[in-house]
Amino acid sequence: MFQRIANAALAASALLLVGCTSNSIESVDSTGSTATSLPTGATSVASGSFSGRNDHIVTGGVQVMNADGKSYVVLADSFSLDGAPDPKIGFGTDGEYDKETTFTVLDNITGEQTYLIPSSVDTSAFNEVYIWCDQFSVALGIASLR
DSSP: OHHHHHHHHHHHHHHHHHHOOTTOOSOOOOTTOOBOOOOTTOEEEEEEEEEEOTTOOEESEEEEEEETTEEEEEEOTTOEEOOOSSEEEEEEETTEEEGGGOOEEOSOSBSOEEEEEOTTSOGGGOSEEEEEETTTTEEEEEEEOO
């Protein structure tokens, strides 16, 4: 009896492992996340809409906002990512991602989220926000800022 239970558990584990691909996200490890609340009186300095890259679907709006001398990335309520094993947020210019700007893991693959941008990142030097997969070093989605 014990052997049948062990074999069934092993088979179930194997099925779960087979179902994991580079396009799936089971849960996001929020270690290192800077998810926060946006202070009142924040002003938008740039905005854009995501489009997917590398066979990923990323949609929704994003804003870079300033408040109290700090900058924030605000993903709109309409934000959605189809999944990835290691999604992070960072900046780039004209289709080139700057890995040095990677500043947080993505807490959720959908919905409104606000992240504090480290003061070491000069957002005025970039014209794109990236959803980036660190594990595979590929862009999942890019939003051109205006």
